[in-house]
Structures are given as C-alpha cells and as structure tokens.
Amino acid sequence: MTPSAVLVQLLNGLASASSLFFVAAGLSLIFGVTRIINFAHGSFYMLGLYLAYSLVDRFSAHIGFWPALLLAGPMLGLLGALVEALLLRRVYHAPELLQLLATFALVLVIKDATLWCWGAEDLLGPRAPGLGGAIDLLGRRFPAYDLLLIALGPVLLGLLTLLLRRTRWGTLVRAATQDREMAGALGVNQAWLFTSVFALGTMLAGLGGALQLPREPASLSLDLSSVGDAFVVVVVGGLGSVPGAFLAALLISEVKALCVALGTLHGFGLALPVSKLTLVAEFLVMAVVLVARPWGLMGKAPSSSRHRALEAPLQPSGPGLRASAVVVFLLLASLPWLSAGAPYVTVLAVDLLVAALFAASLHFIMGPAGLHSFGHAAYFGLGAYGAALLVLKAGWPMEAALVAAPLAAALGAMLLGWFAVRLSGVYLAMLTLAFAQIVWGITFQWDGFTGGSNGLTGVWPAAWLADKQVYFLLTLSAAAGGAWGLRRVLFSPFGYAMRAGRDSALRCEAIGINVLRVQWLAFVIAGGVAGIAGGLFAFSKGSISPDVMGVGRSVDALVMVLLGGVQTLSGPLVGAVVFTWLQDTVARSTDYWRALLGGVILLLVLAFPMGMVGFLRDAVWQLRGRPGGGAR
Amino acid sequence: MTALLQVRGLQRRFGGNLAVDGIDFHIDQGELLAMIGPNGAGKSTTFNLLNGQLRADGGTAWLGGRDLIGLRPREIWKQGVGRTFQIAETFASLSVVENVQMALLSAAGRVFDLWRAARDFQREQALGLLRDVGMQGQAERPCSVLAYGDVKRLELAIALANRPRLLLMDEPTAGMASAERHELMVLTRRLVAERGMAVLFTEHSMDVVFAHADRVIVLARGRLIATGRPAEIREHPAVQEAYFGTGLSFEKRRGAPQ
Ligand SMILES: Nc1ncnc2c1ncn2[C@@H]1O[C@H](COP(=O)(O)OP(=O)(O)OP(=O)(O)O)[C@@H](O)[C@H]1O
Numbered sequence: 004m005t006p007s008a009v010l011v012q013l014l015n016g017l018a019s020a021s022s023l024f025f026v027a028a029g030l031s032l033i034f035g036v037t038r039i040i041n042f043a044h045g046s047f048y049m050l051g052l053y054l055a056y057s058l059v060d061r062f063s064a065h066i067g068f069w070p071a072l073l074l075a076g077p078m079l080g081l082l083g084a085l086v087e088a089l090l091l092r093r094v095y096h097a098p099e100l101l102q103l104l105a106t107f108a109l110v111l112v113i114k115d116a117t118l119w120c121w122g123a124e125d126l127l128g129p130r131a132p133g134l135g136g137a138i139d140l141l142g143r144r145f146p147a148y149d150l151l152l153i154a155l156g157p158v159l160l161g162l163l164t165l166l167l168r169r170t171r172w173g174t175l176v177r178a179a180t181q182d183r184e185m186a187g188a189l190g191v192n193q194a195w196l197f198t199s200v201f202a203l204g205t206m207l208a209g210l211g212g213a214l215q216l217p218r219e220p221a222s223l224s225l226d227l228s229s230v231g232d233a234f235v236v237v238v239v240g241g242l243g244s245v246p247g248a249f250l251a252a253l254l255i256s257e258v259k260a261l262c263v264a265l266g267t268l269h270g271f272g273l274a275l276p277v278s279k280l281t282l283v284a285e286f287l288v289m290a291v292v293l294v295a296r297p298w299g300l301m302g303k304a305p306s307s308s309r310h311r312a313l314e315a316p317l318q319p320s321g322p323g324l325r326a327s328a329v330v331v332f333l334l335l336a337s338l339p340w341l342s343a344g345a346p347y348v349t350v351l352a353v354d355l356l357v358a359a360l361f362a363a364s365l366h367f368i369m370g371p372a373g374l375h376s377f378g379h380a381a382y383f384g385l386g387a388y389g390a391a392l393l394v395l396k397a398g399w400p401m402e403a404a405l406v407a408a409p410l411a412a413a414l415g416a417m418l419l420g421w422f423a424v425r426l427s428g429v430y431l432a433m434l435t436l437a438f439a440q441i442v443w444g445i446t447f448q449w450d451g452f453t454g455g456s457n458g459l460t461g462v463w464p465a466a467w468l469a470d471k472q473v474y475f476l477l478t479l480s481a482a483a484g485g486a487w488g489l490r491r492v493l494f495s496p497f498g499y500a501m502r503a504g505r506d507s508a509l510r511c512e513a514i515g516i517n518v519l520r521v522q523w524l525a526f527v528i529a530g531g532v533a534g535i536a537g538g539l540f541a542f543s544k545g546s547i548s549p550d551v552m553g554v555g556r557s558v559d560a561l562v563m564v565l566l567g568g569v570q571t572l573s574g575p576l577v578g579a580v581v582f583t584w585l586q587d588t589v590a591r592s593t594d595y596w597r598a599l600l601g602g603v604i605l606l607l608v609l610a611f612p613m614g615m616v617g618f619l620r621d622a623v624w625q626l627r628g629r630p631g632g633g634a635r
Numbered sequence: 636m637t638a639l640l641q642v643r644g645l646q647r648r649f650g651g652n653l654a655v656d657g658i659d660f661h662i663d664q665g666e667l668l669a670m671i672g673p674n675g676a677g678k679s680t681t682f683n684l685l686n687g688q689l690r691a692d693g694g695t696a697w698l699g700g701r702d703l704i705g706l707r708p709r710e711i712w713k714q715g716v717g718r719t720f721q722i723a724e725t726f727a728s729l730s731v732v733e734n735v736q737m738a739l740l741s742a743a744g745r746v747f748d749l750w751r752a753a754r755d756f757q758r759e760q761a762l763g764l765l766r767d768v769g770m771q772g773q774a775e776r777p778c779s780v781l782a783y784g785d786v787k788r789l790e791l792a793i794a795l796a797n798r799p800r801l802l803l804m805d806e807p808t809a810g811m812a813s814a815e816r817h818e819l820m821v822l823t824r825r826l827v828a829e830r831g832m833a834v835l836f837t838e839h840s841m842d843v844v845f846a847h848a849d850r851v852i853v854l855a856r857g858r859l860i861a862t863g864r865p866a867e868i869r870e871h872p873a874v875q876e877a878y879f880g881t882g883l884s885f886e887k888r889r890g891a892p893q
C-alpha cells in the first residue's frame with residue numbers, strides 16, 4: 004500500500020461521496036417535510052441514468068452533450084411532482100408502514116417500466132467531451148471526470164444551503180421539517196410545499212443518476228442498491244438534515260475507500276480481505292453512529308410521536324374460529340393424498356407454509372410489539388445457514404440441526420435486539436436493515452466457510468423425510484405449531500406486556516414493567532421462529548445461497564404482513580400465502596410480474612389500508628352491525 | 636409523627652432554566668396535599684423527579700428509609716409510589732379491564748410468563764379496582780373509545796393496583812366538568828381514608844383545591860413560595876402576587892372552566 008494508492012482511493016471516495024450526496028440530499032429533504040421514507044428514490048436515480056442515456060443518444064448532436072444530459076433532471080422533477088400529486092398525497096395520513104409499502108410498490112412498477120422501455124441489457128453511455136481522459140497523480144492515473152464530481156458535491160451543498168437559508172421557500176421547508184403543525188399555523192399551502200419539495204428531491208436524484216452516465220452503465224439493479232446506500236447516509240447524517248447527509252456521505256465513502264486501499268490484512272495467522280468488506284464497513288459505521296447518537300450525526304430527536312392507527316383489543320378465539328382452524332389444518336394434512344397426482348402441489352405448499360411462518364414471526368415483532376424490523380430475513384438466513392452448516396461441517400444429524408436452527412437465529416436476534424430496542428421508528432428500521440446487510444455481507448464474502456455467493460449445496464433432510472409428502476407433513480406441523488405458539492404468547496401476560504410497551508412506555512415503567520427487556524425478549528422469540536422457517540426452507544431446497552437473507556426477502560415479508568393486515572393475527576398467514584402463490588404463478592406467466600404486484604399493492608394500500616383480513620373483518624362487522632370489538 | 640415523604644433541596648435545570656429550584660416539603664400519611672402554581676411553575680417536573688422519570692440535579696426525597704432520587708421509575712414504583720400523568724397514559728389497544736390486569740400482573744411479578752393465558756388473571760381484583768373508581772360498567776370496552784374523564788379514572792385504577800403508599804396525581808381533574816371534578820376528589824379522599832395512603836396532586840381549579848386539600852404548597856418559577864392550610868393560602872400575599880403576576884386571580888380562575 005503506497006501513499007499514492009491511498010491518495011487515489013481517498014479521491015475516489017470523494018467522488019463517490021458527491022454522487023451519494025445527490026441522492027441522499029433529496030431523500031432527506033423529502034423525509035423532513037413529508038415524513039415519507041421514499042423507497043422509490045433510488046428508482047428515480049436509476050431512471051435519471053437511463054433517461055440521460057437516451058437524451059444524449061438522441062439530442063447531443065443537436066443541443067450538445069451537457070444540455071442533453073442535464074435535461075434528465077428537470078424531467079424527473081416533473082415526474083416526481085406527478086407521482087406526489089397523484090399518489091403520495093393520498094397516503095400522507097396513512098400509517099408509516101403503509102406509506103413505505105406504497106413507495107415500494109412504486110419501485111416495482113418503475114423497475115418494470117424501465118425494463119419495458121430500455122430492455123434488460125446494461126447500457127453504457129459515451130464519455131463526457133473533454134473529460135474522457137485521466138490525469139496524472141503521483142504516477143497514477145485518475146479519471147478527469149471524477150474531479151468534476153468531487154467539485155459538484157460541495158457546490159450542491161452550497162446551493163441547497165443558500166436555498167434553505169435565504170429564500171422564503173427555504174424557511175418554510177425548514178419550518179415544516181422541524182414542526183409540521185407550526186408550518187400549518189404559518190398558513191403554508193401545504194400541498195404546494197410538499198409537491199415542490201418532492202419535485203426538487205426527485206430532480207436531484209435524477210441529476211445524480213444522469214451524472215453517472217459517463218462513469219457507469221445504466222442497469223436495472225441500481226434502484227435498490229442506490230436507495231440502500233442513500234438510506235444509510237440519511238440515517239447516519241440525521242433524517243431531514245442536508246449538511247448531515249453531506250457529512251455522512253463523506254464519512255461512509257471515505258471509510259469504504261480506506262477499506263479498498265487496505266487490501267488484505269494479515270495477522271494472527273488469518274488473511275482478512277478488508278477490501279471486500281466495504282459493505283460490512285458501511286453498515287458498521289451506521290450501527291456505531293446509531294448506538295452513539297440515536298438520531299444521527301446532525302439529527303434531532305423527533306418532537307412528537309407519530310399517530311398510529313388505533314387497534315382494537317385482541318380477542319381470544321371463539322369456537323367458530325377454533326373449529327375453522329382445525330378444519331383448515333385437517334384439510335392441509337390430507338393434501339398429500341388429495342394431490343397424489345400432482346407432486347408440485349406439495350412442493351409449493353411447503354413454500355407457502357414456510358412463508359406463512361416467517362411472516363407470522365415478523366408480524367409478532369412488528370404488530371403487537373410495535374418494533375418495525377426491516378431486516379427480518381437475517382434470522383431466516385441464520386436459521387437456514389445454521390442448520391446447513393451444522394449438517395455439512397459439524398456432521399450433525401439433520402433432525403438435531405433443524406432443532407438448533409432457531410437457536411442460531413435467536414442468538415443473532417439477541418445480539419442485535421440489545422441495540423435495536425433502544426431505538427424506535429425509522430432508526431430502528433434502519434438498524435435492523437443494517438444488521439441484515441452485515442450478516443448477508445459476511446455470508447457472501449466468507450467463501451471458505453459459507454460457500455460465498457455460491458452458497459451451500461447438499462443440504463438434504465434425513466432419509467425418512469426425503470419423500471416430499473412426508474417433508475410437507477413435517478413442515479405443516481412445525482408451521483402450525485409455531486403459529487399457534489406465537490398466538491398463545493400473545494394472550495399470555497408477556498403478550499399483554501408487549502402491547503402495553505408499544506402503547507405507552509411511560510405507563511409501563513410507572514407500573515414496574517421493564518419495557519426494554521420485554522421488547523428484547525420479543526425480538527429473540529420472533530428471531531427464533533424465523534429461524535425455524537429458515538431451517539425448514541434449507542432442507543426443503545437442498546441448497547441455499549446468501550439470497551435467503553437478502554433485502555428482497557425482508558421486504559417480501561413486510562409486504563406479506565401488510566398485505567394481510569398488521570392489526571390482525573391471521574392476516575400475515577393469509578398475506579404470506581397469497582403473496583407467495585401470486586409470485587409463483589404470475590412470475591411464470593409474465594416478465595412484468597413485479598409491475599403487476601406493485602399495482603396490486605398500490606390498489607390495496609389506497610383501497611384497503613387495513614390489509615385483506617382487516618378489510619374482511621370490518622366488512623363482516625358492518626354486516627353484523629357490531630362496532631368496535633376485537634381483532635382476530 | 637415522621638412524614639411519609641420528606642423532600643429536601645430538590646433541583647432540576649433545563650439548560651439555563653431552573654425548572655425546580657431547591658424545594659423542600661413533606662407529606663404525611665393519610666394526607667391530601669395540593670401543589671399549585673401558575674403554568675410552567677415546575678409542578679410536573681417535580682412529579683417527574685419524584686417518580687424517577689427525570690434525573691434530579693440535586694436534592695433528596697426520603698420515603699420510609701429510602702431516598703427515591705437516583706432510582707428508576709420501576710424501582711420507585713416498587714417502593715410503593717404510584718402516579719398518574721398530566722396527559723393520561725394508558726394502554727390504548729387493551730380493554731379497560733386488561734389495563735388494570737396488566738398492572739396487577741406486574742405487581743405479581745408475572746410479566747415474563749409466556750404461556751398461561753392472562754385473561755382470567757385476578758379478574759375479580761381488577762373489576763374491584765374498577766368499581767372503586769366507578770368504571771365497572773365499562774370493563775370490557777376498548778380503552779381507545781373512552782371519554783377523557785374515564786381514561787383518567789382508569790389511570791387511577793391502574794396506579795392503585797400495587798397498593799401504593801403514595802400517589803402522585805398530575806392534574807387529575809383536567810378535562811372534566813365541574814361536578815365530575817368534585818366527584819373525583821371525593822372518591823380520592825375516600826381512597827386515601829380506606830387505604831391509608833397519601834396523595835400529592837396538582838390542580839388548576841382553586842375551587843377543587845380549597846374544597847378538598849388538607850394542605851397546599853405553592854410553587855412559582857421553580858421555588859416554593861408558600862405552604863399552609865387552604866384558608867391561609869387563599870389570603871397569602873405572595874400567592875396572590877404570583878397569580879396576579881400571570882394576570883389570573885383566584886376569583887377569575889374559579890369561574891373559568893378548563
Ligand atoms: N423536558 C423539558 N425540557 C426543557 N424544558 C422543560 C422540560 N420540561 C419542562 N420544562 C420547562 O420547565 C418549566 C416547568 O415545567 P413544568 O411542566 O414542570 O410546569 P408545570 O408547573 O407542570 O406547568 P403546567 O401547569 O402548565 O402543567 C417550564 O418552563 C418548562 O418549559
């Protein structure tokens with residue numbers, strides 16, 4: 004590692020910091036004013052890049068390279084304004100999670116729209132005229148274009164600061180960021196303010212994307228990867244703080260650059276490939292910052308707690324519900340015989356049951372305990388990998404490994420839970436996401452132990468379970484037992500305490516309940532049950548890859564829970580089954596199944612904010628003329 | 636007789652603002668002590684210091700043989716101190732009786748019981764507490780649909796669940812109509828007599844204070860400016876001054892509903 008190599012890496016870090024800041028600044032502004040966590044922000048970045056490609060391709064001969072490239076910004080701003088006015092405006096008063104789900108649906112729709120317009124191939128744009136070459140730095144070559152980027156970050160920060168400090172619009176934005184009610188009292192035309200902020204944020208994301216055109220190809224995976232990075236930056240910097248976002252972008256980019264510069268470290272007889280651990284480093288920075296400063300580097304503690312949809316008290320199951328649960332169980336148990344001619348049915352049914360158990364465990368922590376976990380797949384993955392490694396590396400019998408799977412997951416949940424219960428809301432969501440990414444990163448990069456990106460193969464069940472029908476029955480018993488156990492806990496004193504801690508931590512402490520410990524244990528239980536699902540999954544597939552704990556699976560679980568309705572106990576089960584089945588059938592019949600799913604989600608969010616089961620329940624109550632009452 | 640609670644030199648600042656500025660007072664067993672003072676005088680802050688929700692910058696608060704200062708809220712609760720909040724804190728998604736059962740479960744050390752159903756746990760006792768505060772008819776209703784006065788009554792039942800020696804009530808009658816206020820204080824007086832506990836309460840309605848308190852202490856800008864029987868306080872020049880200073884006299888306050 005020479006000084007010149009380090010210098011080049013540090014400069015690289017500055018260039019990526021600028022790029023990150025373009026995306027993160029808009030995300031932070033939008034969150035500050037609208038309080039919406041916009042998952043689709045990365046999609047606007049991606050669209051900016053694709054659009055810039057086409058604009059430069061078509062028009063650079065007529066109006067020049069730069070005007071054509073920069074045109075992508077305002078065009079996306081316009082799109083952002085449309086999206087805000089037509090869609091997001093309807094969900095401002097919905098619970099936080101539904102807003103997230105709506106913006107996630109937007110991600111799916113935009114991704115497929117991009118696929119339809121530009122195809123699946125990566126598209127590489129032309130070099131920037133005059134900046135295509137490289138300059139000489141202490142004997143190393145450094146791209147000239149990156150120097151431009153390095154300058155653009157601080158310029159943007161300066162412009163935004165001027166805009167926020169010196170204009171009336173900026174004053175309004177700052178007022179709304181600090182206190183929404185106050186902004187209302189100032190007589191601000193809220194609708195107009197929200198639309199303009201959203202348009203500006205989207206334009207910045209689009210510009211950020213367009214500016215990457217000479218550097219990297221446009222690709223369909225950029226949406227989630229860029230929004231993931233931007234989330235980390237915004238949370239580390241402090242939600243709503245533009246200078247904070249700048250600082251965090253610098254910090255994270257430089258830490259990553261240093262990792263690359265360090266290469267492989269040797270010590271204690273081990274070779275640690277630090278340069279490959281950039282992802283882990285990024286999330287470690289975030290975890291450290293959040294533990295030390297729970298509201299980010301320059302953020303402030305949220306002034307008022309967010310309103311939450313009121314939940315009716317849970318009612319223990321009546322005879323009707325218990326009878327139908329038994330009937331469903333018996334029907335499912337006879338599935339192997341009913342579907343004797345169609346073996347695929349039991350294979351799919353195993354997937355459905357695993358998804359249902361996984362969703363139930365997420366609901367347990369998210370609904371009654373009120374802790375929004377965005378990285379629940381980590382525990383699923385720990386269960387899956389734990390079981391698989393015990394069989395493959397430690398030579399355990401499959402049955403013992405399956406029993407140990409939830410323990411491995413619970414251990415992970417115990418570790419993270421200790422930190423997580425000290426945070427709340429968005430910060431909690433981001434820390435759980437970060438933990439999942441770390442676990443994923445380690446699994447992905449630790450080739451020698453976890454098989455790296457290839458994963459592990461030969462994870463087969465014991466001989467007596469090899470038959471798919473028998474394995475289905477095992478899965479059914481585990482899933483039914485798990486769901487029943489979770490339900491039982493919810494009606495125990497501990498279950499009351501979980502809900503009590505969510506409703507009023509102050510009241511809990513004033514009557515002697517240790518809220519942090521209650522939530523910690525709830526975290527561990529939820530993680531353990533997710534681990535059961537993970538173990539079952541591993542042995543049903545015979546092989547696993549790091550995907551089992553990727554962001555995608557965490558988000559899928561969120562969608563399942565919200566689809567079914569977070570306020571009902573059976574909702575997540577129904578949501579999981581419908582989601583997995585849809586995914587399985589629709590994905591095989593169209594290339595655009597994600598857009599379809601996104602459309603369905605948007606429809607659900609706008610039309611049935613209580614989820615499917617919640618909607619049915621309310622409809623039944625309406626018919627019976629029974630207001631209030633309980634959630635089943 | 637030694638006092639039940641003895642507070643000395645209690646202090647708390649927020650930045651440059653001395654919200655509670657070295658106050659001394661005591662409460663005897665069986666006493667209904669009112670703490671009055673204009674808005675921002677430091678009443679709620681005093682309560683938060685006494686129940687451990689805020690850390691004190693100085694002072695002591697001896698209850699029996701223990702100093703409460705430095706303990707956590709749940710440890711102070713174990714010492715037999717219950718409280719209600721200025722803005723009632725109850726469990727909105729539990730039913731009324733479940734709210735009380737939660738407190739009883741905690742008092743019985745059963746919070747970490749994961750398996751047995753909680754539904755029937757000390758139901759009779761919970762209903763009894765609800766009867767004490769006049770809420771027995773609404774036991775099965777969701778807490779979220781109660782009228783605000785009823786939420787405050789429920790909160791009182793919750794606070795009574797572990798048979799406290801001392802009850803801190805921050806504006807127990809806020810948001811109630813005049814008749815209801817007096818009703819609640821009569822009820823409180825009865826509970827004090829039946830359970831032999833002491834109550835410290837804050838109250839903006841001087842009507843209520845003068846009609847029901849045994850003794851009154853007056854706070855203004857974090858300092859204790861007077862203490863005495865209701866009749867003495869009414870005539871106290873410093874108290875009149877503090878209230879006139881805010882542009883409100885007792886007479887004006889008496890008529891004005893909250
Ligand atoms: N968490 C806090 N941070 C900063 N200042 C605070 C905080 N809590 C209270 N204060 C300040 O301390 C002073 C006393 O407030 P407190 O709430 O104790 O008054 P109070 O007597 O209960 O008033 P009210 O009759 O309006 O309830 C006020 O000036 C208030 O602004």
Ligand SMILES: [Mg+2]
Pocket residue numbers: 678679680721805
């Ligand atoms: Mg107060």
